[in-house]
Amino acid sequence: MHIKSFHFNNKIIILFFTIIIIIGGLLRFADITADPPGLYIDEISIGLNAYDILHTGKDQYGYSYPFAFKSFGDYKMPVYIYLVSFSMILFGKTELAVRFPSALAGTLTIIVIFFLTKKLVENENKMKKHASILALLSAGTLAILPWHIQFSRGGFEVTVALFFYSTGLLLSIIFLKRNRLKYIFLAAIFFALAMYTYHTYRLLSPLIVFIELLYTTKNKKYFKNMLLAFVLFCFLAYPMISFSLTPIGQTRLQETSAFVNNPYPQGIENNLADGIIFFDNYLSFFSLSYLFHTGDQINRHQIANFGLLYLWQLPFITAGIYFLIKKTRNNLLRFSIFILLLIAPIPAAFAVPSPHTLRLLLSAIPFSILTAFGLYHIFTLKKPWGKFIIALTVFFVIAESCYFLDYYFIHYPKTALIDWGGQCKQVAQDIQTESSHYKYIVVDRNSDCIPEYFMFYIPTIPLVYADAEWRQPSTWKNKTFLYVRPFYGNIHPNNLIYNVYLSNTDHDIFVQFLRL
Amino acid sequence: MKFFLILLTWIIELLAFKRWFSCWLFNNFLYYTSNTLTARVIDAINNDRGMPHLVTHMLHNKVLYFFWGSLQTLLGYWDIQFLSSFIGFVGAFGVVIALWYFLTKDSHNKLLWILFSLSIIVPFTEMVFQPNVIFFWKLLIFGVIFQAISLYGLSRFLVEATTLKYSIIIALSIISIVAIFIFPFSQYAFCLKI
Numbered sequence: 185m186h187i188k189s190f191h192f193n194n195k196i197i198i199l200f201f202t203i204i205i206i207i208g209g210l211l212r213f214a215d216i217t218a219d220p221p222g223l224y225i226d227e228i229s230i231g232l233n234a235y236d237i238l239h240t241g242k243d244q245y246g247y248s249y250p251f252a253f254k255s256f257g258d259y260k261m262p263v264y265i266y267l268v269s270f271s272m273i274l275f276g277k278t279e280l281a282v283r284f285p286s287a288l289a290g291t292l293t294i295i296v297i298f299f300l301t302k303k304l305v306e307n308e309n310k311m312k313k314h315a316s317i318l319a320l321l322s323a324g325t326l327a328i329l330p331w332h333i334q335f336s337r338g339g340f341e342v343t344v345a346l347f348f349y350s351t352g353l354l355l356s357i358i359f360l361k362r363n364r365l366k367y368i369f370l371a372a373i374f375f376a377l378a379m380y381t382y383h384t385y386r387l388l389s390p391l392i393v394f395i396e397l398l399y400t401t402k403n404k405k406y407f408k409n410m411l412l413a414f415v416l417f418c419f420l421a422y423p424m425i426s427f428s429l430t431p432i433g434q435t436r437l438q439e440t441s442a443f444v445n446n447p448y449p450q451g452i453e454n455n456l457a458d459g460i461i462f463f464d465n466y467l468s469f470f471s472l473s474y475l476f477h478t479g480d481q482i483n484r485h486q487i488a489n490f491g492l493l494y495l496w497q498l499p500f501i502t503a504g505i506y507f508l509i510k511k512t513r514n515n516l517l518r519f520s521i522f523i524l525l526l527i528a529p530i531p532a533a534f535a536v537p538s539p540h541t542l543r544l545l546l547s548a549i550p551f552s553i554l555t556a557f558g559l560y561h562i563f564t565l566k567k568p569w570g571k572f573i574i575a576l577t578v579f580f581v582i583a584e585s586c587y588f589l590d591y592y593f594i595h596y597p598k599t600a601l602i603d604w605g606g607q608c609k610q611v612a613q614d615i616q617t618e619s620s621h622y623k624y625i626v627v628d629r630n631s632d633c634i635p636e637y638f639m640f641y642i643p644t645i646p647l648v649y650a651d652a653e654w655r656q657p658s659t660w661k662n663k664t665f666l667y668v669r670p671f672y673g674n675i676h677p678n679n680l681i682y683n684v685y686l687s688n689t690d691h692d693i694f695v696q697f698l699r700l
Numbered sequence: 701m702k703f704f705l706i707l708l709t710w711i712i713e714l715l716a717f718k719r720w721f722s723c724w725l726f727n728n729f730l731y732y733t734s735n736t737l738t739a740r741v742i743d744a745i746n747n748d749r750g751m752p753h754l755v756t757h758m759l760h761n762k763v764l765y766f767f768w769g770s771l772q773t774l775l776g777y778w779d780i781q782f783l784s785s786f787i788g789f790v791g792a793f794g795v796v797i798a799l800w801y802f803l804t805k806d807s808h809n810k811l812l813w814i815l816f817s818l819s820i821i822v823p824f825t826e827m828v829f830q831p832n833v834i835f836f837w838k839l840l841i842f843g844v845i846f847q848a849i850s851l852y853g854l855s856r857f858l859v860e861a862t863t864l865k866y867s868i869i870i871a872l873s874i875i876s877i878v879a880i881f882i883f884p885f886s887q888y889a890f891c892l893k894i
Contacts, residue, residue, distance in 0.1 A: 594748065
């Protein structure tokens with residue numbers, strides 16, 4: 185069994201490609217409303233703003249079709265929220281509607297990476313015949329990649345931004361082969377869209393367009409078209425660039441700046457320390473422990489003790505880098521992969537915490553292609569132990585995937601319940617059940633669920649939020665009401681209706697329902 | 701010039717390494733003891749209520765977790781951040797270069813084989829016998845191995861010396877020195893302080 189002896193005709197390629205898309209789609213859509221187990225705070229904000237935009241044309245704060253959504257003061261980029269508005273036309277104000285654009289973009293990125301790899305490899309003489317196999321390998325790797333699955337299943341803007349960005353890359357590569365203006369114009373539009381979708385792409389998109397401009401300087405034919413596309417990109421990006429220079433536009437940067445930890449307030453030490461902080465942060469994204477074991481330790485970004493990539497990928501990524509440097513004569517291929525790998529951590533290195541998995545998602549593309557490269561080249565080595573290596577790889581791919589799936593679908597909903605706001609979803613559902621028995625429902629403000637959760641899950645039920653000074657209004661005329669309060673340690677207080685136990689591992693009591 | 705640069709990088713590596721003697725233990729993700737192993741298995745099976753026993757036994761057992769956890773822990777010692785804190789940025793660069801030459805051109809070099817084998821075996825003893833080995837000796841062994849690998853890599857890198865190569869080494873040396881003096885406690889992400 186030798187990979188080079190395979191003669192894949194188009195039908196077989198299409199069959200495998202379809203299977204990969206189906207698997208990728210299933211991994212991104214299956215049980216998406218229950219796992220992750222609740223909407224986290226940013227998803228709630230996205231959902232509420234999207235719903236308001238759809239029905240009133242205004243955001244939570246009353247601004248008509250805003251350019252950046254104030255949200256919790258972090259000024260979210262607009263594209264994802266408008267996409268969720270469209271999604272709400274189909275699915276209503278539901279968790280599915282909030283996550284649908286992300287899961288769809290995640291699935292579509294698998295298709296994009298297939299064509300991106302194919303176009304990149306087609307120029308390489310040695311691999312030309314097997315461009316489709318390499319493309320299948322990289323699409324397959326991305327389809328089962330824990331990192332990409334994790335972000336596709338949550339309402340993360342970054343997944344959609346990655347889809348736009350990778351489509352822009354694909355169109356750029358096609359332009360570099362055919363020199364048609366329409367491709368690079370479309371690429372410029374997609375790069376600009378990525379900028380309007382997630383914060384890090386405000387830097388990554390201009391950077392890649394500028395690099396492409398520099399890349400074509402030697403060839404006048406290409407350069408002329410590229411320059412036109414550059415002008416178009418500047419025109420499209422201008423509102424975002426000018427917004428980014430305003431104090432509001434810089435809010436996000438200031439909130440997450442890595443340089444606030446600089447122990448030296450001024451002088452040359454301050455500049456040197458800034459440089460070291462950036463350099464150290466940048467290197468942290470290439471840490472093996474981070475990539476293959478610990479991740480960034482934020483439960484929403486990963487499952488415990490499981491890195492961004494599978495351990496089996498490590499030898500193949502190493503081999504991929506080796507073969508790309510030593511055996512490839514295709515400069516465009518080499519240049520594209522390494523540029524992507526090197527620029528992806530730049531915006532994230534300016535911010536804390538570092539490393540940060542969400543901000544690095546662009547690296548999933550070069551890592552998947554490198555893995556495919558390594559797999560292809562190692563499988564095509566004419567060595568007596570070739571079959572053994574293939575069998576061993578298949579075993580590890582299946583074993584680690586099973587392990588990931590078990591953790592993700594069985595353990596994760598319990599271990600990450602609180603990180604995803606699942607406890608507030610549970611409380612909202614219980615309030616809805618009880619609401620028919622009570623005219624008034626009071627929620628203690630210390631119960632760790634911000635009012636936005638209830639506005640999303642149970643918007644029709646009027647709630648009163650009580651702080652320490654709250655007293656029963658005289659208009660209620662001593663009627664009983666439902667009081668939702670945090671658990672203060674007494675399992676059976678007076679007037680208890682029931683304790684709300686969480687469905688996490690420890691079955692903690694989260695709040696108590698009292699009849700007062 | 702070459703000799704001077706190698707000597708300079710070695711001094712930087714020693715300066716970075718010296719800071720580690722204010723630690724008394726590596727951080728917990730740099731070793732994998734039987735306690736960690738047991739805790740991970742128990743933690744995993746806690747969530748498996750309602751799952752068939754066969755599946756639980758197949759996916760969460762000590763053999764699998766030892767193999768998997770040890771590999772993950774071993775990666776900690778090859779972490780670019782750990783190495784850059786352990787022997788400076790320039791030292792970490794030397795290790796990466798040595799690995800590159802080992803994989804490409806110097807795969808028959810016996811010294812490299814010995815050094816790389818030790819660099820893999822020694823962390824395993826750290827993982828398994830962690831409470832019983834004095835940290836001072838561990839540090840010394842790790843330090844010698846990684847410094848030797850790094851100096852080999854750097855000297856190999858400068859065999860066909862060009863201005864670019866010299867510039868890279870000088871720039872990394874400056875960054876390393878600045879980092880050592882500006883952030884003298886940066887290793888505490890990887891070790892426990894005395």
